[in-house]
Amino acid sequence: MPFNESSAPTSFDCPVCNTPIPGYDLTESSYFGCAQCQTYFYYGDTGPIDRKTTFPTRLEPTPLAVGSEGYIDGKWVRVTGIIKKREEKYADPWLEYVLMTKESGYQVLSEFNGHWMVMRPAEGNYQEEKGKNVTDEDREYTLYNRYNCRVLNAVGEFYWDVLEDSKLNISEYIHPPYLLSREVGLQGTEWYKAVYKTPQEITTAFGLPSPLPKPLGIGAIQPSSAGQKRPTVTWLATRLALLVVVIQVLFYIIKPQKTLFDQSYSWNSDSTLPGSNQPIVTSSFAFAGPSAMAIKLKANVDNNWVEVPISLINETSGQSYEFTRTVEYYHGIDSGESWEEGAQKDEAILSHIPSGQYHLNLYPNSEGKNRFSVHVTVVQNPILYSNLFLMLILIAIYPIVLFIQQNVFEHKRWEESDFGP
Amino acid sequence: MLEKLLKIKYVVLAGGLLTAGFAWAGMYGTRLLGDDLESVEKMDNNSYQHGSGRRSGHRTGFYHK
Incomplete structure (x- = not known):
């Protein structure tokens, strides 16, 4: 090969336009794409040069250029070729950067809509199951895409004929952030594994002076932040x-429920009777706080209601805690269906009541002229289910x-x- | 797991505060949501034993078929 030592590290001139084409791995590479004239040709160890095609469009400037060096997953890589492709069915193109490594042969860094992934040859034998799944020792991949691609441009050096890629039937199976790709061609079937890379990771890996554009949409193997x-x-x-x-x-266990007071009272709702407006005043009880206190009421209401405004009075401090409970219970039969509403009991739970000697003042009221039995229970440390x-x-x-x-x-x-x- | 928890340290902190709040509420019998208490009043020392006529009670509404 006619190497031109003036271009680092080695290069030779394009047979069509004489533009120097850099060569980084000329012992492996046999196919070359000229960035200047878009000529793609074969140039083996022994001549002659075989012009394969001339791509109709020029490759626009790419975030990574041929020759770029970086460290992916801590390993040195160099971009030796760039391929622009699109699916046969869709016009949206993507870029594949061919990466030379020191230890593990070639890798491909793929970028589509700002989503990046590094693809490496996969070892092992994989089988598609149920027509859409592939399982390896670590995870199950689900079929995401099947396509044939078209090569739009290729620049740099390649160890295979990239035009042959358009003859491949490609299936992609995903388990974000991983992808398994099956490429079926005339030469057989090959498998590749890919892992998602963020633009920030690529920017850092190649030491780019400015950040890469933010990705568009959701990538095929972009990990979900929520999912992570x-x-x-x-x-x-x-x-x-x-x-x-x-x-x-x-x-x-340590603050068990304790019944402090349990008493029944009788009351008549007939307001014409003497003393019916008098409150029911309970006897006093000691309360060890601060704690919650439950005041439970039961009344023999039957298709009726009784409203009971209550004052819990701290006999030491004179603090009065005011609240109201209503006991109402209705039942009957409508159109042959029995129904009931409410209950003959109700409960109030008071928060953070301090220690002290307490009693209750109850001010029941209702309609009609009925005699009610009101049962009052006071419980310390009720379970606060709420x-x-x-x-x-x-x-x-x-x-x-x-x-x-x-x-x-x-x-x-x-x-x-x-x-x- | 510790490494993974460090990635969600603010969630861990919020969970810890919530649990501490729950323990405090349980210790002092405090309801975290709502209270049946309507008001707290300071009563005259001589009046708390008998509340006659202090309040007549007023039913604001009830279900009736």
Whole structure:
């Protein structure tokens, strides 16, 4: 080969336009694409030069140029060739950068709409199952795309005839951030494994002076941020939920429920009777706080109601805690169907009540002239189920949000595929 | 797992605070959401034993078939 030592590291002149074509691995490379005149030719160890084609369009400037060096996954690579391709069915092109490595032969860095992936030859024998899945020792891949490609341009040096790529039947199976590609051609079947790379990773890998453009849409193997977080967040949420239940049980043991007061009273709703407007004043009881207090009411209402404004009075401090409960119960038969509404009991739970001697003042009122029996129970340290359920709901919110985000993300990813799940 | 948890350290922190809040509420009998208490008043020392006529009660509404 007529090497021109003036171009680093070695080069030879394009047989058509005499532009120097750099050569980095001329012992392996036999096919070359000229960036100047778009000529693509074969140039083996022994001549002559065989012009294969001239691409009709010039390759626009690419983020990485032939000769660019970088470190991917900590390993040195150099771009030795760039191929522009598109699917037969679709016009959107992508770029494939052929990367020379020191240890593991060639790799391909592919970029489509700002989404990058590094593709390496895969060892092993893979079989498509159920017409759309491929499994390896680590994971199951799902069919995402099948296509034939068209080579639009090729610049640099290549160890195979890139024009032959248009004869390949390519199937891509994904398990983000991984991809398995099957290329079936006349020479047989070859498999490649790819892993997703962010533009930031590529910028850093090649030491680019300015950041690469942000990706458009969802990439075929772009990992979902929500999907990456979800397993850890779910793990954490289940542990927190368990911890909360354990704490609740501990409180049940160390702060057991205790009935402080349990008494029945009789009251007549006939306002014409003397003393009917007098409140029911309970006897006093000691309360050890600060803690919650449950005041439970039972009344023998039957198709009726009784409203009971209540004052819980701290006899030491004179503080009065005001609240109202209503007991109402209705039942009957309509069109042969029995129905009931309400209940003969109700309960109020008061928060953070301090220690002290207390009693209750009850001011019942109702309609009609009925005699009611009102049963009052006061319980210290009732179980605050609302706190428990609130906590469990709060703990579940973020995993649920991530689940929804991940599903929306996957839905958008598969919108780009002809083989949605 | 520790490495993975570090990636969501703010979620871990929020979860820890929530759990601490729950434990505090349980310890002091505080409801985190809603309260049946309508008001707290300071009563005259002589009046709390008898509330006659203090309030007549007023039903604001109820279901009736």
